[in-house]
Amino acid sequence: MSYATEKLSEEKVFKDPVHRYVHVRDRVIWDLIGTREFQRLRRIRQLGTTYLTFHGAEHSRLNHSLGVYEIVRRIIDDGFDGRPDWHPENRLLCLCAALLHDLGHGPFSHSFEKVFHLDHEDFTQEIILGKTEVNAVLRNVHKDFPKHVAEVIAKTYKNKLVVSLISSQIDADRMDYLLRDAYFTGVSYGNFDMERILRVMRPREDQVVIKSSGMHAVEDYIMSRYQMYWQVYFHPVTRSAEVILTKILHRAKQLYEENYTFKHDPIHFYSLFQDKLELEDYIKLDEAVIMFYFQAWEEEEDSIISDLCRRFMNRNLFKYVEFNPNKQMMDLMELMGLFKKAGLDPEYYLVVDSSSDLPYDFYRPGEEEERLPIHLLKPNGDIRELSRESEIVEAISGKRRTDHKLYFPQDILEDQTSKRAIKKKIREILGI
Known part of the structure; x- marks a missing residue:
């Protein structure tokens, strides 16, 4: 028996709060889970600073990675096996890509990447292709296997059906993080009928399609995603924590x-x-x-980094007001001058933060970001793009929502011990 097809003598099962169980029978998957690089994901939160808003959001990238693996395993083993257009030799490749898709995430993921101009997908590929324990396991399958896994995650692999399982507008990654993040934050917005969606998924040439009888479950999934972004992922308190985190890292780099x-x-x-x-x-x-x-930098002589670190560690976050960059730029310029007079560096204490999301999109040829649409499989075998069949999806399709907020330290602005007139003027402009 080759390593690629080797099974464990007994199936390993992980208890999971979202999927109940995660099943592992393949030797390759079990060995990947045990690698140093995969275990590191225990020490990276799935939702970054969201735990400062929803105290239950302490789950890790490892939790999520196992969940994505389990969804893909179920799609393949329970839904695709024996169907036309599905080639069983792609099974292990899909499972490995699902398990490893987030391998390159850094601490506090997106905030960290923004400051240091990094891309977690680049590091995911480096870990898979470099001198790592993960690479050694994958090479035992075949010398070209690490390259193929990296290509699936990078969305450049030749078989687009394989890619669509991990990365599309209805993929295992999104399904797991919506359900998992809803569970750990304690909200109901992210819940949808995943069981129904898995039952109606079908392999079709170069992508996964959904039987039209499952359209309403897909509508529910898309609306869940929309709600989760605005109620959880873009929560203004979470964004405040991200603003402070980002400014700490900027300040540390500047001081260096x-x-x-x-x-x-x-x-x-x-x-x-x-x-x-x-x-x-x-x-x-x-x-x-x-x-x-x-925690250590709370004791630094530099007043900015010590203050920002104390704020982050003790959850004394910035407050915010709604901000319209098209109408309030003059106010912002005036505020920057007043902040300087008040002894506050506006670079660190007056921050515009923007959030933007496109809940669903149809295919736009030539756009940089792939937006493979969701296709429905009609009873007569025809394929129809989702927004052409669903009035609900059509209503939000292609419509980007953007939100801007202005963050500042309200506690300092309300401190009456110094610069009272200037701070009063600032409060008047901010409307607080």
């Missing part, structure tokens, strides 16, 4: 570039600050490391 002497030397950040981040350094970064420095 100014040859500031840290009381607690940020050795884990050196390669980041120097734009020379090696894969090994990246793998050693996790949220425990970042939090250690934030």
